[in-house]
Amino acid sequence: QVQLVESGGTLVKPGGSLRLTCAASGFTFSDYYMHWIRQAPGKGLEWVSFISGSSVHTYYADSVKGRFTISRDNAKNSLYLQMNNLRDEDTALYYCAREWSAFDIWGQGTVVTVSS
């Protein structure tokens, strides 16, 4: 069964770092662009970053550029988001999603809380 499972979210202090992981199963992971999307409490969806299947192409929202790094390990069917210099406004539920026909598969999300 096609599935994405995020992990790694936790409470972290401003300025801290965190790495999120998205474990994929049930499909050929390397064939797909993968994305991170976040949703602050009570707010809408904010696209964060994507990476191409071969990792050649990456792109970031301006709000995270220079602080977040997306990567993937196709041998492990895993997507990552390294988040550095975290700010209060990074507090959100972080989803990973597969792009095929739009974002057709989403994980359940992992919560990142940035607070002192």
Next chain:
Amino acid sequence: EIVLTQSPGTLSLSPGERATLSCRASQAVNSPYFAWYQQKPGQVPRLVIYGVSSRATGIPDRFSGSGSGTDFTLTISRLEPEDFAVYFCQQYGSSPRTFGQGTKVEI
């Protein structure tokens, strides 16, 4: 960056009524890379429409999408109780991918 603006912010309707949700882009969207998602409280967003007008797997035919260029519409022909949710539009034809701010369809 393509900014997507959804209207109205909230749509108050009754079951059986027709819902028309709009999404306007700040510049032309690369066709046909436009989608709509449904999100219910506490749930993961669910793809409803992709490629402007194609229904995702399991989406009933009361949902339809249309539009081109900068103006897109999601129509729910006859609202069922399970359709009351927040709907987000999205363009995925250029980077950064962007979402609209959402339209809440409420009873």
